Amino acid sequence: MSDHTEHDLLRELFPETARELFGDAHIPRETLGLYPVADGRLALISGAQLAEFTPIDPKGNKALHCDLCHYTRSRSEAALYRVVVGARRSRYLTLCIATESCQQRAGKEGVRGLAERIFPIESPYVE
Numbered sequence: 001m002s003d004h005t006e007h008d009l010l011r012e013l014f015p016e017t018a019r020e021l022f023g024d025a026h027i028p029r030e031t032l033g034l035y036p037v038a039d040g041r042l043a044l045i046s047g048a049q050l051a052e053f054t055p056i057d058p059k060g061n062k063a064l065h066c067d068l069c070h071y072t073r074s075r076s077e078a079a080l081y082r083v084v085v086g087a088r089r090s091r092y093l094t095l096c097i098a099t100e101s102c103q104q105r106a107g108k109e110g111v112r113g114l115a116e117r118i119f120p121i122e123s124p125y126v127e
């Protein structure tokens, strides 16, 4: 088991968000979910693992299909996100911008499935 918890990760990478989400109190062990962080980015947390989703501007004007809740969304309701999963590897996912309701539609199993597609990642934060 790692002694580096999601709590530590969040505090390290997004101290403001960690304070907002969890205060200074105890964090549930079963942390799983997407959390909005700065600049429209999302942080996917699964246990002690963390991936950062950075929004990029998709080309064209087509409707977007959310990879989490599987709804078809308009361009204003969803965004294409880039996830760095390794030193030179990225994944691209379309997700609803309103991530809370998206995760509710997808359910815990949907979010877990998404996490399984992303993790494990090679430490992208280490050069």
Ligand SMILES: [Zn+2]
Binding pocket: 066, 067, 068, 069, 070, 071, 095, 096, 102, 103
């Ligand atoms: Zn969605």
